[in-house]
Amino acid sequence: MTNIFRINRIRILFFAVALFIAIPINAQLREKAKELIESVTTESNQTAVDSAHSDSASILINQKLRDDSIRMQELTLQIQQMKLNEILLLGRLDEASTSNKNDSLKKAEQRRRIDSLRNHTPGVPLIIDEDTLFVIYANRGGLTAHKRAENAKNIIINIGKDYSLTTDSVYVLDSENLSDIMYGDKVVFSVTDQDALWQNSTREALAYQYIPAITKKIIELKKEYNLLKVGKRILFFVLILVIQYALWRLTNYLFRKLRRKISWLALHKLKSITIRDYEFLDTHRQGRVLLFSANLLRYFVILIQLMISVPMLFSIFPQTEAIALQLFNYAFDPIVMIFKKVINYVPNLFIIAIIYFCIKYIVKGLQYIATEIENGKLKITGFFPDWAQPTFNIIRFLLYVFMIAMIYPYLPGADSGVFQGISVFVGLIVSLGSSTAIANIIAGLVITYMRPFKVGDRIKLSDTEGNVIEKTPFVTRIRTPKNEIVTIPNSFIMSSHTTNYSNSAEQYGLIIHSKVTFGYELPREQIIELLINAALATPRVQSNPKPFVLEVELHDYYAVYQINAYIKDADKLAQIYSDLHQSIHDKANEAGIELMSPHYYAQRDGNDIVMPPEFKNKKPKSEK
16 A cells, blocks of 8 residues: 555656646646645555554545545646646747837837828917917827817816816826826817827827916916906906097088088088089089088998997907907908909009000090091092991990900909809890891991991981981981981891982982973963073072973873972972962062962852952063
């Protein structure tokens, strides 16, 4: 039995020694194995002593051997488990070592990249009341650097405005990935590892570096928002209101005096403004204009006062400073914008002025040439003088269109879509509604170069007869002998026939004619002589060529004679006809010839002839 114990003890010792030699375990595993060996050795020695004293304990020994076998198996399992734990621990150590190396490499790469970007990245400054506390470069999660700066600014301002916060301690609260700068229980700003890399510092050191600036700004804000400051601001607010009210009353008082002065001047001092014979402004209208100007000036002065006082009122309290700045911008930004646009537009004004003056002097030169042609001083073969002015008008129109086309790109807002849309809309309206106008313009041009008449000519257009008083691109106006002004579209003139009396009278002599009936009992020679003498006795009738008579019709009871005479003054056509008829009437009476159809004479019942009394006793030459 003793040998058995010795053998078991040797096995355990050998197994333990082999374990120490074969596997390099850590100190914990060695201590555990040492405890197991000592416990087995102690138990074996104790068992040997007991077996020496009593052979009767064989049953107990056998039982002990079985327990030792079970214990050995348990120890074997525990040793195997410790081997497995050692392998896992070594793997974790290797992974931790590799991870530390990778983190170091990653941080080195990040630092190198940040160093290359630092010169090109300005960062986002955290600015409160024009004081820059620090600069933020890195994002945090979904928050950009701008958003982080804005959030920190709002938090610091709210802390400075909050009267309920009595603590003034700012401290750093570190966590695994962040260093939070705290004020009481509020997080003011969170410093990340990326922030530290950008600042070439550690996270904790950077957080403590930011604390003095944040603490100083919070103290300043609390001093600014204390009750004494608020009271002073309220008093200043009321003072500005009082001053503005006093200025408003003073302005109204001064302008009331100015209105009374203007009314007095209008009654006693002002004189009418006349241009030649036209009274442009009488004293009453001058007074009204001055009063209106005074009202505009009063409104302008009050507006200037409000533009100054209202932003001052809003700038008193920090809560409304942004509104004050916004109101100030509303008032002065348009003025600044207009001033800048005017300054930037000055080169375009020079270009427009150069184009305008060039076209202006070209038009003046053409006008001089047209005037010379119209007056007959300059003659061009095939070009009539009366074409000069219409041609000049056409060329002037085309030059002005060309000028507008050149100036258009330099006009303010010419590249604006709204400006271009309005131009297209106006062009569309003009094109849709100007078909008749364009037809009249075309007809006016054709009439000009056809030269059917000119201003002052006596013409007959369809049923209208009179003198041309005006020719425009759209219409022609005629004054009838009854002084009626008739406006005729040029397109109608193109589609009608026109008789020009003045042109015929000037070139050939216009022949006026009138029909007179005489009975067959009167000699033809006497009638012809009577009519020719009557024509020659008519004012404005030409004696050369001599008037002539035509016998145009032969009726049952009478013959129809037509007297024809030449005239040069077509403008007096109606008066000449009247004088001719009066002359025929007088000559017939002097000759004792009754101007009456013969069939009435044949049916006479003995009544006296129809003639003036002084001519009744005269008889025609045929009866003498």
